[in-house]
Amino acid sequence: MRAASSAAFCARLLRRQLVLGLRRPVEIGNPLLFFAMVIALFPLGLGPAPDTLAAFAPGILWIVALLSNLLTSEGVFRGDFEDGSLEQLLLAPQPLYFSVLAYVLAQWLLTGFLLGLLSPLFALMLGLEPAAIPALAGSLLLGTAVLSLVGGIGAALTVGLRRGGMLISLLILPFYMPVLIFGSGAVQAALAGAPAAPYLAILGAMLCMAVALAPLAIAAGLRISADT
Template structure:
């Protein structure tokens, strides 16, 4: 097939994923609602002291973003597996490497981009200094992309299993840790007046590596799950 028809297939698949997401508003809003609820509950556990909340704000928001990302990862391919659409992807003429990218993009938009855009509001609620807010947004935008790819790999490996959510968490959590460390470290460095550029550069490198290699790993995992 020529490149024009390939682009048409990818565009149609992206439109389909966006339409499915909009038709399930509960699933669409779950990450943002989870993010909001946990952020509101943290002051009750740590106490209302502004100094305490300000000290831990960056780490709190990054941990909540990680959990929210993981929340939506387990069902990434499940509905397509149940209705047989996944089998059509596996036998399609187009490379599976590119066909999984619309899934990643939509998942990142729902569980990453939305949270990055909402993060200034929750950051100010927790007393994060303004010097760290823009770094928080940038680090979440980059880091959530990496986490979406990692979560998709775990979801692809467990797509044929019922109640595989805990297994997905078990598989991908260790790989989330560097993203969490560099993401929260960038915010802490910005608040302390230190250089945060190296942290963002590392997150950018991780994002580029995940975008280049992640779809191949997801495609391989889906084929393994389909053959199991």
């Protein structure tokens, strides 16, 4: 009975976060607009040569996805911290592990998941080979989930600070690098005709580890921030 009530509570919490996010379409549109604008600017800096753009496309797409995730990481818990809802969540009898997982899942669905779905369009803008697009979409869906979980740790530790955006970047950017390396590596492998499955498997293992450990770190960070 208690497990069922905890699952129902987390489902309601996830629905609440999604509804709040959909009521603020600007917060959803900002990462997507940033992604599109930066992708559109790269041809101006690198030149319009299709071969040049296609060669740099995997790294470009992944770096922009990483920066887009940083834009939204700071606000995962900010609103609930400011209105006092976060303190009530910390006092709730439900396990905090699943509650913070619902927050991160909502953030990923509204940002990383959408980026993964729209990535084929942006890839075609850079002239990426169609054969590499499935590897790109798969790596982004897996990788952005890891980025959201790791970003949630930084958001939890800095939620009590007025300007924690730069601090979040300093805290979590080094942990983003393995995801960036293997995510772009999957696309590069697909371009070279090699199997991308090993890279995707490593990203999947990273995601499993992040799902197991990151919510515990996020919960501890929220308790530290609430006590200070």
